Amino acid sequence: xxxxxxxxxxxxxxxxxxxxxxxxxxxxxxxxxxxxxxxxxxxxxxxxxxxxxxxxxxxxxxxxxxxxxxxxxxxxxxxxxxxxxxxxxxxxxxxxxxxxxxxxxxxxxxxxxxxxxxxxxxxxxxxxxxxxxxxxxxxxxxxxxxxxxxxxxxxxxxxxxxxxxxxxxxxxxxxxxxxxxxxxxxxxxxxxxxxxxxxxxxxxxxxxxxxxxxxxxxxxxxxxxxxxxxxxxxxxxxxxxxxxxxxxxxxxxxxxxxxxxxxxxxxxxxxxxxxxxxxxxxxxxxxxxxxxxxxxxxxxxxxxxxxxxxxxxxxxxxxxxxxxxxxxxxxxxxxxxxx
Numbered sequence: 001x002x003x004x005x006x007x008x009x010x011x012x013x014x015x016x017x018x019x020x021x022x023x024x025x026x027x028x029x030x031x032x033x034x035x036x037x038x039x040x041x042x043x044x045x046x047x048x049x050x051x052x053x054x055x056x057x058x059x060x061x062x063x064x065x066x067x068x069x070x071x072x073x074x075x076x077x078x079x080x081x082x083x084x085x086x087x088x089x090x091x092x093x094x095x096x097x098x099x100x101x102x103x104x105x106x107x108x109x110x111x112x113x114x115x116x117x118x119x120x121x122x123x124x125x126x127x128x129x130x131x132x133x134x135x136x137x138x139x140x141x142x143x144x145x146x147x148x149x150x151x152x153x154x155x156x157x158x159x160x161x162x163x164x165x166x167x168x169x170x171x172x173x174x175x176x177x178x179x180x181x182x183x184x185x186x187x188x189x190x191x192x193x194x195x196x197x198x199x200x201x202x203x204x205x206x207x208x209x210x211x212x213x214x215x216x217x218x219x220x221x222x223x224x225x226x227x228x229x230x231x232x233x234x235x236x237x238x239x240x241x242x243x244x245x246x247x248x249x250x251x252x253x254x255x256x257x258x259x260x261x262x263x264x265x266x267x268x269x270x271x272x273x274x275x276x277x278x279x280x281x282x283x284x285x286x287x288x289x290x291x292x293x294x295x296x297x298x299x300x301x302x303x304x305x306x307x308x309x310x311x312x313x314x315x316x317x318x319x320x321x322x323x324x325x326x327x328x329x330x331x332x333x334x335x336x337x338x339x
Contacts, residue, residue: 021188022123022153026054028112028146029088034127038157039088041308042125043096044169045155048195052098054122056115057085058108078105109145116150123310125155138303147302148293153312160306169196173276173307175267175297176204178239179286185312189280190247199253201274202243204236205263233258264300276307283313 027042029035039055046053059081061074085101093099104111116124129140139147147154174189176182186202193200209228211221240256247254259266271279284295294302298311 024052024122026122027125038127053096055101057103058111059105109142112146113149116152128158155310161308169198169277171199173201173279175281177285181282182285202256205266206232206260279309
């Protein structure tokens, strides 16, 4: 079921108020056709959050214990790495108010993860593969290691993502399961939607109601499942309607959808059907398996989704928009709620 409302269009003169959850966006750049795609999405995010952009390049060296490198070859490659990032800064400077670059030495996944650990308030932007790969190949080796070890929030750019201009987000998807952790990303998504003049699509997927069966189901068992499914749909619709109203009060175009299918396949299908430009979701939802870096749904989408995906974790929750006195809406934080 899809519930639509007509809400006011965002004011065209509304600027991007600083979102205090991140103090910088870091684009991890390699080579190949993914390079410009990652940078453009990082620029879109930095401009929307009104924070600086850093282009981070890892100058890859041989692991410890391998044959010593030729000093001349090492110096040539080091200069090439620095020259690349300096040229990229000049190339994209007109698209981003504050842009700089840095080069670190070592193994790519290790250095990116260490950077994220040392800079917990920065958003890391990373391509799912260094070079193009066919759909369905999951994450590349570097991306997989960063996903498993980097502690902060990640914006993953798949090879199938379009190489659009820096103001390309027009439709954002926020999956919600009713948990506080999943809901904590909503005000951030609202801020991003307002800065990008984007439509916000809130989705809740009601999973199938299953009973333990060792034989044919009796009529009362079938009725129980149907009653539970109807109840869950009703509660989900009421829940999304409340969030939809709250978001539309801030001048956003918001739609809500309640689906009754498999959660993972439903989110993939609606992302494709609705032409979603960016998915914003929490690393964990209702299950809250904090012994795992990501929940089951998030982990699945990371390796299967065709759209850019912003996964938020270890960030303060955004609880409200407030007027800063100058006509702009500014996000404020509170401690994350835990159920």
